[in-house]
Amino acid sequence: MRRAAIVSGALALVLAWTGPGPHAQESRLNVVLKRGEVIIGTTSAAPPFGFIDEKNELVGFDIDIGRLVAKALFDDPTKAKFMPQSFEARWASVQSGKVDFGIMSTTIYPDRLRKVAFTRPYVDSGIAVLVRKDVNVSQMLELNNEKYTMAILNNPQSADRHKRFTPKAKALTFDSPAQMLLAVKTGQAQGMQFDVPVINWMVAQNASAVKKLPELMTPAQNNAIFLQQGDFAWWHFLDAVVGEMKEGSLYDDYKTIYHKWFGVDPPAQRWYLGK
Amino acid sequence: MIRVRGLVKRFGQHTVLHGIDLDVARGQVVVVIGPSGSGKTTLLRCLNFLEEYDDGEVVVDGALLGYRRGADGRLGRRSEEEIAKSRSEIGMVFQSFNLFPHKSVLDNITLAPIYIKGVRRDVAKQVATELLTKVGLAHKADAYPGTLSSGQQQRVAIARALAMQPKVMLFDEVTSALDPELVGEVLTVMRGLAEDGMTMVIVSHEMQFAREVAHRVVFLDGGRILEEGPPKTLFREPSSERLHAFLRRFTEGYKLSV
Amino acid sequence: MGGYFFDFGFIYRNLPIFWSGLGVTLEVSVLAMAGAVVGGLVIAFGRMSRRVWLFAPATAYVEFLRNTPVLIQMFGLYFGLAVLGFRLSPITAGVLALAGQNAAYLAEIYRAGIESVGRRQLEAALALGMRRWRAMRLVVVPIAVTRLVAPIGNQLVVIIKDTSLVSSISVYELTMEGKRLAERSAATYEVFATIAVFYLVLTSAVSLALRFYERRVQLIF
Amino acid sequence: METLGTNLPYLLRGAKVTVLLFAASLALGTVVGVGAGLLSAARHPVPRGIVTVYVFLTRGIPLLVHLFLVYYLLPVIGLDLDPYVGATIVLALYIGAFISEVTRGAIGSVSRGQLDAALSLGMTRGRAMRKIVLRQAVRYFLPPYIGTAVMLVKLTSVVSVINIWELTLAGREVVERTLAPFQIFAGVALIYFAICYGLSLLGRAMERRIEFGH
Numbered sequence: 001m002r003r004a005a006i007v008s009g010a011l012a013l014v015l016a017w018t019g020p021g022p023h024a025q026e027s028r029l030n031v032v033l034k035r036g037e038v039i040i041g042t043t044s045a046a047p048p049f050g051f052i053d054e055k056n057e058l059v060g061f062d063i064d065i066g067r068l069v070a071k072a073l074f075d076d077p078t079k080a081k082f083m084p085q086s087f088e089a090r091w092a093s094v095q096s097g098k099v100d101f102g103i104m105s106t107t108i109y110p111d112r113l114r115k116v117a118f119t120r121p122y123v124d125s126g127i128a129v130l131v132r133k134d135v136n137v138s139q140m141l142e143l144n145n146e147k148y149t150m151a152i153l154n155n156p157q158s159a160d161r162h163k164r165f166t167p168k169a170k171a172l173t174f175d176s177p178a179q180m181l182l183a184v185k186t187g188q189a190q191g192m193q194f195d196v197p198v199i200n201w202m203v204a205q206n207a208s209a210v211k212k213l214p215e216l217m218t219p220a221q222n223n224a225i226f227l228q229q230g231d232f233a234w235w236h237f238l239d240a241v242v243g244e245m246k247e248g249s250l251y252d253d254y255k256t257i258y259h260k261w262f263g264v265d266p267p268a269q270r271w272y273l274g275k
Numbered sequence: 276m277i278r279v280r281g282l283v284k285r286f287g288q289h290t291v292l293h294g295i296d297l298d299v300a301r302g303q304v305v306v307v308i309g310p311s312g313s314g315k316t317t318l319l320r321c322l323n324f325l326e327e328y329d330d331g332e333v334v335v336d337g338a339l340l341g342y343r344r345g346a347d348g349r350l351g352r353r354s355e356e357e358i359a360k361s362r363s364e365i366g367m368v369f370q371s372f373n374l375f376p377h378k379s380v381l382d383n384i385t386l387a388p389i390y391i392k393g394v395r396r397d398v399a400k401q402v403a404t405e406l407l408t409k410v411g412l413a414h415k416a417d418a419y420p421g422t423l424s425s426g427q428q429q430r431v432a433i434a435r436a437l438a439m440q441p442k443v444m445l446f447d448e449v450t451s452a453l454d455p456e457l458v459g460e461v462l463t464v465m466r467g468l469a470e471d472g473m474t475m476v477i478v479s480h481e482m483q484f485a486r487e488v489a490h491r492v493v494f495l496d497g498g499r500i501l502e503e504g505p506p507k508t509l510f511r512e513p514s515s516e517r518l519h520a521f522l523r524r525f526t527e528g529y530k531l532s533v
Numbered sequence: 534m535g536g537y538f539f540d541f542g543f544i545y546r547n548l549p550i551f552w553s554g555l556g557v558t559l560e561v562s563v564l565a566m567a568g569a570v571v572g573g574l575v576i577a578f579g580r581m582s583r584r585v586w587l588f589a590p591a592t593a594y595v596e597f598l599r600n601t602p603v604l605i606q607m608f609g610l611y612f613g614l615a616v617l618g619f620r621l622s623p624i625t626a627g628v629l630a631l632a633g634q635n636a637a638y639l640a641e642i643y644r645a646g647i648e649s650v651g652r653r654q655l656e657a658a659l660a661l662g663m664r665r666w667r668a669m670r671l672v673v674v675p676i677a678v679t680r681l682v683a684p685i686g687n688q689l690v691v692i693i694k695d696t697s698l699v700s701s702i703s704v705y706e707l708t709m710e711g712k713r714l715a716e717r718s719a720a721t722y723e724v725f726a727t728i729a730v731f732y733l734v735l736t737s738a739v740s741l742a743l744r745f746y747e748r749r750v751q752l753i754f
Numbered sequence: 755m756e757t758l759g760t761n762l763p764y765l766l767r768g769a770k771v772t773v774l775l776f777a778a779s780l781a782l783g784t785v786v787g788v789g790a791g792l793l794s795a796a797r798h799p800v801p802r803g804i805v806t807v808y809v810f811l812t813r814g815i816p817l818l819v820h821l822f823l824v825y826y827l828l829p830v831i832g833l834d835l836d837p838y839v840g841a842t843i844v845l846a847l848y849i850g851a852f853i854s855e856v857t858r859g860a861i862g863s864v865s866r867g868q869l870d871a872a873l874s875l876g877m878t879r880g881r882a883m884r885k886i887v888l889r890q891a892v893r894y895f896l897p898p899y900i901g902t903a904v905m906l907v908k909l910t911s912v913v914s915v916i917n918i919w920e921l922t923l924a925g926r927e928v929v930e931r932t933l934a935p936f937q938i939f940a941g942v943a944l945i946y947f948a949i950c951y952g953l954s955l956l957g958r959a960m961e962r963r964i965e966f967g968h
Contacts, residue, residue: 044919044927052927056764085837086917088716089825096832156717172623172703173713175917178930183703185933186615188623325870355878363876373871377890387875390885432871439875600904600950601943602911604922609943612935690813697816701915708818721826725819733814 027233032100037079040066041099044084045176048201048261049105058082061197061261062103065122065245068253069101069225072241086175087153091115094228101227101238105177105195108222109157117229119239121222122246123258124267127161128199129213131191132184140215143191144168151180151189161193161217177202185209193217197262204263276301276443276474277322281331284317291317293498294331299443302472306485306506309495310521315478318495319447322476323365324358335365336442363391366436367445370452372428374420380407380431381416384438392439399438406434410464426457430464437468444468446477482525486510494518543720544727554710555731561628561696561706562735566689568632573639580644591640598637604698606630611702627699634695635688642688646681647673679750686743690736697732707731757934758941765938768924769945775838775910775920776949779845780903786850791857797879805854812851817912820844825916841913849906856902860895861887892964900957904950911946921945 032038042062043050050060063082070080083099090106093099094116107125108118131137135148143150149170152158162171172189174180181202183189194202196216203212225238245254247269258266279297283290291314299305307315320326322333324341333340340361343351353361375383384403388394394402407413410430420428429449436444446465450458462484469475469488479485485492486506494502494509494517501515513519544551579591598606611626621629650673658668700709711728715721790808793801812820824844828835835843864887872882914923925942929935 045930052931054760054931056767084917084919088712089917092826092828096828154712154716159713159717173705173709174703175701175712175915178927182612182930182933182935186612186935187618187620188611188615323874325873355880359873359876359878359881362874365874367870367874369867369870369874371865371867373865373867375868375871375886375890386885387877390881391876435871435875596951597943597947600908600947600954602908602922602946604911604914605925605939605943605946608926608929609935609939612929613939616933616935694816697818698912698915700818708816708822711819711822715822715826722823725822725826729815729819729823732816732819733811736814737810 025231028097028100028228028231029234029237032073032234036074037081038066038070038073039081039083039098039100040069041083041085041090041093041102041104042066043087043104043176045178046105046198047178047205049103049195049198050082050084051178058084061123061257062105064257064260065254066103068245068250068257069238069241071253072244072250087155088175090226094226097228100234101225103225105198105223106226107157107195108224111156112226115229116226117231117235118224118226119235119242120246121224122242123197123223125221125223126196126219127193127217127221128196129191129193129215129217130181130184130199130202130210131213132187133209133211135190137191138213140165140213140217146170148191149189151183151192153177153180153194158193165193165217181206195223197223200262276303276336277476278334279322279331280334282318282321282328282333283330284314284321284326284328291498292321292328295495295498295500297493297500299474299476301474303490304469304475304477304488305491305493306477306479306489307493307495308480308482308485308521313495314498315495316447319367319445319476319478322443322445323362323367325362325367327352335361359391363387363439364442365445366439366441366443368429368432368436368447368449370448372420372425372432372452374428374432374435376420379417379419380412380423383420383431384435387435388438402438403434406437407431409437409467410434411460424457425453426460429453429457429461433461433464433468443474443476446475446479448478448480450479450481480525482510482522494521496521539726540720540723543718543723547714547724550710550714551707551727551731554705554707554728557624557704557706558693558696558708558731558735561624561631561699561704562689562693564624564628565631565635565692565696568628569635569639569688569692570685572632572636573643576636576640577643577647580640581647595637595640598634599641603630603634603695604701606633607698607702623699623702623704626702627696627704631692631695631699635692638691639685639688642681642684643677646677646684650677650680682746682750683743686739686746690739693735693739694732757928757932758937761928761932761938762941764928765921765924765941765945768919768921769949771919772907772910772921772946773949775842775845775913776907778842779849779910780906782842782846783849783906784853784899786846787853788857790850790854791861794854794858795861795883809851809854812848817844817848817909818915820848821913821916837916837918841916841918845906845909845913848909849902852902852905853899856895856898857891859898860891860893863894864890896957896961896964900954900961903957904953907946907950907953 044052044058048060049062050058053059066080066082067077071077073079083093085093087104090102090104094102108121112118129140129143131143137143144166146168148166149172150162150166151172151174152162154173154175172183174183177194177198180189180192180194184192185206199212203210225242227235227238241250244250246266251269255266277297277299279295282292282295284292295318307318309315317326321328322335327341338361341353341358343353345351375386378386381400381403384406385396385399388399388402389396404413404416407416410433412427412430412434415423415427420431423431450461453461458481462481465475465477466488489506491503492506492509493500496517502509502513502518509518510522513522576591576594579587580595582588607626607630610621610630611623614621654672654676655668658672659665663671696706697708699706700712703709707728711724715724718724790805794805796802821841821844824840828840868886868890869882872886873879877885910920911922914920914926917923921942925938929938932938
């Protein structure tokens with residue numbers, strides 16, 4: 001009888017040792033796979049990344065990329081549930097786990113890396129400036145003048161850029177790019193600064209009213225998917241999927257989506273493959 | 276029937292009743308008179324614990340009202356149910372009638388007996404009709420209080436109190452809110468009650484009524500009983516100057532037939 | 534979640550930001566209140582006049598503004614007028630929207646106040662041979678005003694709270710400064726708890742002043 | 755008017771969400787408010803104190819700041835609430851403070867004499883309140899209650915500022931798309947007007963129904 005006791009004791013010890021580690025919560029990847037649907041935090045106020053179209057549906061580049069991730073997870077792009085949220089709430093919703101990951105024209109900045117994890121970029125970004133056509137300004141410096149008002153997003157980076165490039169101009173702070181565009185189109189502001197792809201889309205949509213200034217306020221930047229920190233399996237999956245989109249097996253899907261929203265092809269899969 | 280010893284009532288620092296002693300025998304009618312602010316109404320409200328007295332004791336029909344005598348003198352406040360029970364045996368009629376506007380006259384009278392004493396509906400209705408006839412308002416059973424004159428409303432209020440078969444009836448300046456010509460019909464009902472031997476404590480300015488019906492008159496001033504005695508002696512030879520001045524104010528208006 | 538302690542140091546370091554926001558909040562509140570008090574009087578007289586061309590628009594104004602949110606009026610003024618060429622600054626649009634909405638409420642408060650006081654005192658004044666207009670000015674309005682201080686004061690509290698809404702058309706008042714500071718720092722909860730305290734102090738100061746005035750007035754009336 | 759026409763269905767969908775949000779927060783708010791009102795009318799100091807603090811804190815702080823506080827607090831304490839549920843609770847607690855004052859006022863306006871009469875007949879305080887005082891307080895409760903309900907309809911528009919989708923946010927989205935702020939905001943205002951005006955008509959009808967015989 002004694003031997004049985006020893007064996008079961010040892011067995012229990014081994015199990016305890018190899019069992020779940022101190023904080024090995026189940027990886028979000030398994031949670032999503034088990035659930036059969038991925039919950040994606042996004043915005044409904046930042047065309048072309050996420051916005052409501054005339055048929056009152058949520059569409060956009062980020063939405064299609066989200067569906068591509070769902071396809072990678074379940075071989076079925078429809079298995080994605082989108083949760084529109086404000087730009088302020090984006091960090092809290094991934095940190096609290098309310099959404100599995102966030103994709104809403106979000107640029108990687110150091111202070112954000114402290115709050116959430118980012119995958120590699122899925123689209124280039126940078127900050128461009130859009131102005132009303134009836135404002136004869138061709139260079140960004142000309143905007144640095146009290147008679148002008150610029151619309152900016154309510155985040156530190158926009159405020160700092162405003163202080164750096166157009167300190168003399170007045171600033172209107174809004175919660176979403178759509179509100180900023182409305183301020184410009186109604187004449188409350190003469191210009192606005194936002195992500196390159198969004199500005200391109202806005203100019204394309206309102207060619208008669210607004211135009212884009214040639215220079216960028218910032219060097220090329222990276223928009224990426226963001227998720228809760230510390231979940232290696234989930235991060236690795238998403239990061240690898242983005243890699244496949246830009247340089248691998250998902251490039252064709254990525255190319256059709258990119259062309260659909262920006263009217264041009266994305267950068268080639270390999271530098272040497274050039275157009 | 277009612278024994279009051281050393282009754283004290285304070286509102287914050289202001290003392291309204293300074294140690295009242297009063298006895299009302301069964302079937303006796305006592306009228307309390309005195310200037311406004313003398314504490315007449317507060318005294319009356321202490322007799323059915325609508326005002327919680329701070330010191331002394333009020334004993335109604337042998338039972339200490341409101342408090343339970345602990346081993347070391349009076350300590351515990353009686354429970355809500357007990358206080359309510361003792362109030363049901365002490366009828367009270369108010370200066371502003373306080374009939375229930377959302378109930379008919381009949382329902383006003385039958386509500387308490389049915390709801391508190393568990394009297395059967397038809398019996399309560401029967402008693403109510405009798406009481407209404409007694410106060411001369413049988414024809415108004417289904418009317419609502421708002422449609423009655425002030426005199427009629429006060430008589431219904433009396434009937435409502437009587438429906439609980441109280442041992443004592445308290446009247447708080449019941450005629451001062453009435454139109455002059457309606458005072459008489461209410462006093463008649465009260466005179467009837469006195470003749471039926473109901474123990475009554477009446478706070479009033481109706482000197483004539485006090486002289487004719489009261490067994491004893493109590494003159495209250497500044498929260499103290501200054502004089503007390505049968506109406507005849509009190510009205511004819513007021514011993515204290517205060518009472519003399521008080522009464523003279525009433526005789527100026529009309530000759531008080533002595 | 535870990536020990537989430539309240540970072541008072543952070544609040545102290547950013548006091549200047551809260552002060553500037555508070556200043557704008559007070560400015561908007563005072564301007565809006567002035568507009569509402571004056572506007573309310575004009576509309577109240579419109580509501581009380583017997584001429585239809587005065588009564589009808591005033592009533593339409595009161596009914597429409599009391600049944601639509603101030604936020605919509607604000608967007609209408611700020612973005613709507615801009616499209617037609619009248620570009621109001623954020624503060625102007627905010628003050629106008631708040632004044633407009635609360636003028637409708639004050640008009641009703643004035644009307645009820647004057648009418649309740651009016652009849653008896655008005656008849657007494659007319660009985661003395663005073664003409665209607667002088668009776669209103671000398672007797673009815675003064676009495677009404679003292680009785681209206683409380684409801685008017687409450688309306689000021691409503692305005693102070695409603696100024697928080699102008700943050701959505703980019704007025705840099707208390708709530709907007711809070712939003713901007715919250716974006717810039719991780720101390721989001723501390724920021725809004727501080728803002729809440731600022732509003733609490735403002736509104737309770739007004740209510741206390743009212744209660745003090747009421748107690749003093751009660752002695753006279 | 756054409757832009758308003760095409761976008762009306764979208765706005766009406768927003769209106770449906772506004773009405774649902776309103777109904778849920780009014781229901782919860784009424785339970786909280788009347789409960790608090792009754793507690794504050796009770797004699798014992800402790801519940802009365804709690805209600806006073808609740809009303810003071812709630813009415814002293816703008817609804818928008820309450821929303822931000824809860825909005826930023828939830829993730830910190832790890833509570834994962836659906837935004838609509840969170841908004842409904844904040845709206846309900848906010849309007850509850852107003853309904854509590856309306857309740858207290860209604861009870862207060864029933865003359866003290868009614869309570870005295872009921873007590874003198876032998877009713878306990880609880881029964882007297884239920885059977886006599888509250889029955890009459892309803893008459894003084896309804897008119898200000900309806901006014902508070904109309905206020906709540908307008909208050910729901912504030913949730914649009916923290917990006918919770920309802921009529922006001924729907925209106926803003928359409929304006930951002932169509933750049934016809936006057937038309938669209940006028941349409942949105944008219945929808946709010948219809949909801950609020952309908953509510954006050956419903957309220958007046960209820961008032962007539964409970965009017966007493968006299």
